[in-house]
Amino acid sequence: xxxxxxxxxxxxxxxxxxxxxxxxxxxxxxxxxxxxxxxxxxxxxxxxxxxxxxxxxxxxxxxxxxxxxxxxxxxxxxxxxxxxxxxxxxxxxxxxxxxxxxxxxxxxxxxxxxxxxxxxxxxxxxxxxxxxxxxxxxxxxxxxxxxxxxxxxxxxxxxxxxxxxxxxxxxxxxxxxxxxxxxxxxxxxxxxxxxxxxxxxxxxxxxxxxxxxxxxxxxxxxxxxxxxxxxxxxxxxxxxxxxxxxxxxxxxxxxxxxxxxxxxxxxxxxxxxxxxxxxxxxxxxxxxxxxxxxxxxxxxxxxxxxxxxxxxxxxxxxxxxxxxxxxxxxxxxxxxxxxxxxxxxxxxxxxxxxxxxxxxxxxxxxxxxxxxxxxxxxxxxxxxxxxxxxxxxxxxxxxxxxxxxxxxxxxxxxxxxxxxxxxxxxxxxxxxxxxxxxxxxxxxxxxxxxxxxxxxxxxxxxxxxxxxxxxxxxxxxxxxxxxxxxxxxxxxxxxxxxxxxxxxxxxxxxxxxxxxxxxxxxxxxxxxxxxxxxxxxxxxxxxxxxxxxxxxxxxxxxxxxxxxxxxxxxxxxxxxxxxxxxxxxxxxxxxxxxxxxxxxxxxxxxxxxxxxxxxxxxxxxxxxxxxxx
Numbered sequence: 001x002x003x004x005x006x007x008x009x010x011x012x013x014x015x016x017x018x019x020x021x022x023x024x025x026x027x028x029x030x031x032x033x034x035x036x037x038x039x040x041x042x043x044x045x046x047x048x049x050x051x052x053x054x055x056x057x058x059x060x061x062x063x064x065x066x067x068x069x070x071x072x073x074x075x076x077x078x079x080x081x082x083x084x085x086x087x088x089x090x091x092x093x094x095x096x097x098x099x100x101x102x103x104x105x106x107x108x109x110x111x112x113x114x115x116x117x118x119x120x121x122x123x124x125x126x127x128x129x130x131x132x133x134x135x136x137x138x139x140x141x142x143x144x145x146x147x148x149x150x151x152x153x154x155x156x157x158x159x160x161x162x163x164x165x166x167x168x169x170x171x172x173x174x175x176x177x178x179x180x181x182x183x184x185x186x187x188x189x190x191x192x193x194x195x196x197x198x199x200x201x202x203x204x205x206x207x208x209x210x211x212x213x214x215x216x217x218x219x220x221x222x223x224x225x226x227x228x229x230x231x232x233x234x235x236x237x238x239x240x241x242x243x244x245x246x247x248x249x250x251x252x253x254x255x256x257x258x259x260x261x262x263x264x265x266x267x268x269x270x271x272x273x274x275x276x277x278x279x280x281x282x283x284x285x286x287x288x289x290x291x292x293x294x295x296x297x298x299x300x301x302x303x304x305x306x307x308x309x310x311x312x313x314x315x316x317x318x319x320x321x322x323x324x325x326x327x328x329x330x331x332x333x334x335x336x337x338x339x340x341x342x343x344x345x346x347x348x349x350x351x352x353x354x355x356x357x358x359x360x361x362x363x364x365x366x367x368x369x370x371x372x373x374x375x376x377x378x379x380x381x382x383x384x385x386x387x388x389x390x391x392x393x394x395x396x397x398x399x400x401x402x403x404x405x406x407x408x409x410x411x412x413x414x415x416x417x418x419x420x421x422x423x424x425x426x427x428x429x430x431x432x433x434x435x436x437x438x439x440x441x442x443x444x445x446x447x448x449x450x451x452x453x454x455x456x457x458x459x460x461x462x463x464x465x466x467x468x469x470x471x472x473x474x475x476x477x478x479x480x481x482x483x484x485x486x487x488x489x490x491x492x493x494x495x496x497x498x499x500x501x502x503x504x505x506x507x508x509x510x511x512x513x514x515x516x517x518x519x520x521x522x523x524x525x526x527x528x529x530x531x532x533x534x535x536x537x538x539x540x541x542x543x544x545x546x547x548x549x550x551x552x553x554x555x556x557x558x559x560x561x562x563x564x565x566x567x568x569x570x571x572x573x574x575x576x577x578x579x580x581x582x583x584x585x586x587x588x589x590x591x592x593x594x595x596x597x598x599x600x601x602x603x604x605x606x607x608x609x610x611x612x613x614x615x616x617x618x619x620x621x622x623x624x625x626x627x628x629x
Contacts, residue, residue: 007056018219031206034216036433067165074144084126087159132184168196204486295417300447301476308335316366341489344499377443380454389428416441432459450478562614
């Protein structure tokens with residue numbers, strides 16, 4: 001489906017891809033991981049054709065449709081449901097043509113094609129996708145302009161999923177989703193009929209939805225089968241073996257060098273010494289995996305904990321409009337060492353509750369009592385956006401440390417992984433992860449008694465998320481987290497509260513229980529039966545035509561299954577040929593080379609046999625299709 005062959009690309013002299021190669025087969029769901037700033041989004045731009053590599057090539061299967069979420073999200077007066085429906089450009093064009101077509105053959109083709117692309121169920125499918133991403137039936141009839149940028153990004157995602165491109169590119173798709181939306185997307189991607197290439201640092205999402213992992217490191221692309229946990233275990237084992245091999249090679253090199261140094265001047269040993277010199281020259285260094293240190297995130301805790309509770313809600317109601325509470329009957333307490341995860345769908349009031357904790361919203365009724373000495377550090381997306389874009393990270397810290405020396409200020413930034421180079425970069429030019437690190441530095445500067453974190457991991461890569469977890473577990477104050485990252489919640493919190501139906505109540509189950517409940521509630525409901533005497537709708541006529549063609553579906557599936565097997569075997573042959581391309585392989589591993597040669601011959605024979613079966617199955621399908629059409 002997608003072949004990236006020996007591409008090289010630089011940005012401002014810094015090499016991002018150095019003859020990088022990877023192949024993604026049809027139907028694979030591939031998670032794309034790597035450190036922030038290594039070039040993942042740049043690779044997507046290369047695939048989309050927005051930029052071109054210096055060398056190498058990127059090839060997508062001929063005729064395949066490429067789908068991705070554009071930066072220009074829908075924002076006009078059109079309703080959400082119509083925005084999504086129009087994403088299927090073929091269906092939209094055929095429906096428009098059906099209104100004016102007069103040629104009988106063309107009309108027949110239009111309705112046959114509409115049946116083939118399942119157009120009769122389009123509205124239902126579009127509504128299901130929008131619902132899965134958090135839009136109620138009422139929301140779906142509202143114009144896009146009624147929603148914020150984050151929600152419109154969901155509409156753009158829904159439109160792309162509805163269009164069902166053959167190759168789907170997704171860049172951090174869960175960043176704008178709550179847990180419920182992320183759970184739905186996991187299930188959708190898992191059963192998606194096409195191929196998906198997904199940048200993500202959400203461990204649970206990757207474990208649940210992808211079949212392979214592509215890892216970008218040191219300018220190269222490496223492919224692994226399975227989800228993220230399997231990839232991580234495989235990478236760790238590769239690193240262990242690589243370091244052991246390098247150690248063994250270094251020992252052999254030292255031994256050879258010692259022999260050459262000792263005997264190169266002796267005539268009786270000159271021949272042996274020369275032989276070892278040649279062996280040293282041929283000894284290639286092992287490309288060991290470098291375990292780059294993770295930049296720290298140091299969250300200093302309070303010097304002294306406050307007496308509990310630090311905050312108490314007593315039958316409180318909060319909201320933005322008088323007499324119209326977003327949350328009501330809040331009766332909760334937060335102690336100085338609490339670790340609480342906040343669950344709930346977007347729009348239920350999680351951020352409103354965070355603002356009530358912060359004191360940004362006063363109670364409309366009841367009371368919110370807080371310790372007078374309480375200090376809180378608040379992390380939220382709008383906080384990141386509020387960073388002065390023209391001022392550097394160093395400039396931001398100067399405000400907090402006016403009397404400190406430059407060395408002390410830079411040491412403070414270094415505690416959050418902001419070194420000399422990015423400390424001087426304007427905040428507007430920092431990456432999302434660097435902005436997040438700067439905000440962590442600012443909110444924790446005075447060692448607050450409590451941290452309120454609203455989606456703190458959105459812009460952090462997998463390694464930085466692990467560092468955040470480590471830092472939060474070392475932090476001594478109270479922690480309140482709103483996040484769709486289940487791994488973060490499971491690693492840090494020990495209590496869960498659920499925001500639902502304008503209430504905030506303790507949730508007694510686990511995150512797995514909550515995830516399962518969301519999967520159950522999002523199963524499609526059975527539709528009410530229509531009056532049997534009523535005239536059939538156009539959609540029902542199309543559906544009936546589609547059902548009449550179902551008899552040939554098994555033949556099509558058989559042909560497609562054989563095609564997948566052939567592609568997999570061909571990929572295995574390519575892997576073997578790649579090893580054979582190394583001229584030293586046959587001399588260094590003669591036994592392996594012999595076994596692989598025999599295995600390759602078997603694979604080629606198997607491919608030829610399957611190709612005969614595939615041609616027979618394809619002929620049977622096409623014959624049956626012609627009769628049904």
